[in-house]
Amino acid sequence: MLWFEREVVGALTESPEQSLRSSVEAFVDGSLRDMPEHLRLGVAGESVLLGAWVAGLRKAGRLPADDPHALVALLESWETSPVGVLRSYVRMLKSLVVFAENELAPAGAA
Amino acid sequence: MADLATDVLVVGSGAGGAISAAALAAAGRTVTVLEEGPWVDADALEPFSLDEMVAKYRHHGLAAALGSPAIAYAEGRCVGGSTEINSGLYHRLPDHLADEWRTSYGIEEFFPDALARYAERVEHELSVASMPGAPPPSSAALERGATKLGWRNVEFARVFSYDQNGRGTKQTMSRTMLPKAAAAGATIIPDCRVLRLLRRGDRIVGARCRRTHPGGGVERLTVTADHVFVCGGAVHTPALLQRSGIWRNVGNGLKMHPTIKIAARFPHPVDHGDVPTHRITEFSPFVAIGGSASRKGHVAMALADTGAPFHQALADWENISVYYAAIRSDGSGRVAALPGVRSPLVTYSLTEADVSRLARGLVHLGELLLAAGATELHPSVVGGAVVRRPDELGGWWDQVTRARANLMTVHLTSTVRMGENRARTGADSFGRVWGFRNLRVNDGALIPDAPGVNPQAAIMAIATRNCDHFLAEQ
Numbered sequence: 111m112l113w114f115e116r117e118v119v120g121a122l123t124e125s126p127e128q129s130l131r132s133s134v135e136a137f138v139d140g141s142l143r144d145m146p147e148h149l150r151l152g153v154a155g156e157s158v159l160l161g162a163w164v165a166g167l168r169k170a171g172r173l174p175a176d177d178p179h180a181l182v183a184l185l186e187s188w189e190t191s192p193v194g195v196l197r198s199y200v201r202m203l204k205s206l207v208v209f210a211e212n213e214l215a216p217a218g219a220a
Numbered sequence: 221m222a223d224l225a226t227d228v229l230v231v232g233s234g235a236g237g238a239i240s241a242a243a244l245a246a247a248g249r250t251v252t253v254l255e256e257g258p259w260v261d262a263d264a265l266e267p268f269s270l271d272e273m274v275a276k277y278r279h280h281g282l283a284a285a286l287g288s289p290a291i292a293y294a295e296g297r298c299v300g301g302s303t304e305i306n307s308g309l310y311h312r313l314p315d316h317l318a319d320e321w322r323t324s325y326g327i328e329e330f331f332p333d334a335l336a337r338y339a340e341r342v343e344h345e346l347s348v349a350s351m352p353g354a355p356p357p358s359s360a361a362l363e364r365g366a367t368k369l370g371w372r373n374v375e376f377a378r379v380f381s382y383d384q385n386g387r388g389t390k391q392t393m394s395r396t397m398l399p400k401a402a403a404a405g406a407t408i409i410p411d412c413r414v415l416r417l418l419r420r421g422d423r424i425v426g427a428r429c430r431r432t433h434p435g436g437g438v439e440r441l442t443v444t445a446d447h448v449f450v451c452g453g454a455v456h457t458p459a460l461l462q463r464s465g466i467w468r469n470v471g472n473g474l475k476m477h478p479t480i481k482i483a484a485r486f487p488h489p490v491d492h493g494d495v496p497t498h499r500i501t502e503f504s505p506f507v508a509i510g511g512s513a514s515r516k517g518h519v520a521m522a523l524a525d526t527g528a529p530f531h532q533a534l535a536d537w538e539n540i541s542v543y544y545a546a547i548r549s550d551g552s553g554r555v556a557a558l559p560g561v562r563s564p565l566v567t568y569s570l571t572e573a574d575v576s577r578l579a580r581g582l583v584h585l586g587e588l589l590l591a592a593g594a595t596e597l598h599p600s601v602v603g604g605a606v607v608r609r610p611d612e613l614g615g616w617w618d619q620v621t622r623a624r625a626n627l628m629t630v631h632l633t634s635t636v637r638m639g640e641n642r643a644r645t646g647a648d649s650f651g652r653v654w655g656f657r658n659l660r661v662n663d664g665a666l667i668p669d670a671p672g673v674n675p676q677a678a679i680m681a682i683a684t685r686n687c688d689h690f691l692a693e694q
Contacts, residue, residue: 141280145282213517214270
């Protein structure tokens with residue numbers, strides 16, 4: 111998993127519980143590794159470009175660094191972007207995180 | 221490099237491959253089945269769980285047909301193929317489709333009564349049965365809503381065996397036809413990917429494979445065979461043929477049932493361990509309505525599809541179940557093997573009529589669920605309005621667009637269509653690939669079009685029929 115993907119997964123994972131966060135990250139990592147190569151290549155390319163874009167925003171002071179809520183808000187805006195690959199990027203990672211977090215959480219956990 | 225020789229080589233162990241292996245081994249043929257995925261104990265993992273997804277699904281379930289929009293799809297990759305991961309619903313091919321396809325594609329001996337005889341054989345061998353007793357709440361909701369609206373509905377039979385207490389066991393291929401094949405002498409080799417078929421003139425003489433051993437070691441394996449049945453499913457059958465240099469009418473014409481979903485909240489708890497068995501047939505064959513897997517992860521994922529905060533709703537997840545509307549699409553797609561790349565490129569183009577049909581399906585599904593007593597509906601549409609009253613459903617007509625709809629499918633067919641019309645088909649009426657004397661396809665790739673119902677029963681009946689024809693011909 112690339113560094114920006116790890117940051118996105120971390121921002122989308124809501125539980126503060128470290129072992130659950132690690133399990134979610136491991137599941138997403140495994141899923142990305144197992145994707146069809148051409149899809150993985152496209153996702154990796156997007157991760158590099160979007161990561162650079164986010165780094166640029168932070169450097170320009172337009173996105174607070176180390177604030178996962180700010181990154182989540184940015185991701186939510188991408189989810190309805192007119193650019194199809196951007197929408198798909200966010201929806202895919204969000205689906206993986208949401209599914210894994212809810213399946214891996216111990217029964218009865220909020 | 222190891223070598224094996226066999227009379228019949230079957231590539232793939234899902235519905236088509238397992239039935240072929242069992243039929244041919246029972247007839248005294250020496251059969252070898254190569255399965256790319258692992259052997260997984262059918263009882264070891266909870267159905268539809270994350271662990272099952274990791275162990276049995278190809279790409280962890282993370283594959284998509286590219287297009288506008290991309291459509292996620294899921295396939296099994298284990299001994300038994302997709303029969304290990306599906307809901308086991310069973311619906312014979314509608315008679316009118318057999319008639320239509322026989323005429324359009326020139327399929328010989330493809331009459332409804334003949335197919336019904338093969339279906340009966342399959343049903344007898346696999347213990348196809350209806351669920352005993354009252355339906356679970358998620359399924360009863362479909363029946364209740366349909367009854368209230370005066371819509372036709374049916375409780376589907378399943379490829380399940382039920383004990384005296386009503387406990388069902390899915391009759392997957394790893395529990396049924398593959399053990400039968402093995403008992404008749406077939407050899408089943410898991411973790412063995414067929415890289416390409418070996419050609420000599422108009423014959424296939426074998427296959428070059430890559431086998432992974434449990435310890436992680438890898439070996440090249442060459443299997444020589446007198447006859448080859450390729451049964452890798454509608455994506456991987458054409459990909460293998462293409463990797464082997466066979467392209468004529470192979471990989472084009474992909475069909476599927478694009479599916480849109482609703483997470484429906486009820487004022488009472490619903491079941492989450494299985495899928496509903498009722499289906500709404502009022503709008504068949506173009507729109508089918510039914511229920512999906514609804515574990516907590518699925519409910520959360522469905523709620524998240526609107527893009528709006530969903531945690532308040534998720535707190536009540538035990539009252540929520542996920543339902544779908546699936547369409548018979550006018551669009552089509554392609555499967556293309558890419559040089560040097562393991563996975564084929566899959567594309568699919570929805571038509572404008574398809575998008576409209578999806579919107580119609582979503583609205584009808586909403587009507588039904590509200591009539592069934594649901595109090596809140598979350599559509600799988602980004603920015604889609606959460607609906608609580610019938611008069612709010614109309615808003616969805618404009619919200620289901622290519623940019624906003626989250627679509628998926630589990631039914632893929634038609635990439636090596638069967639029939640005597642050579643301009644439209646990749647194989648003859650019984651699955652023999654054009655231009656080859658001993659190469660056959662025997663899976664969902666042969667089905668000429670999306671049937672509008674779960675295709676498993678049609679795949680099984682057609683595979684049985686084609687094996688009978690093969691044996692009679694020899």
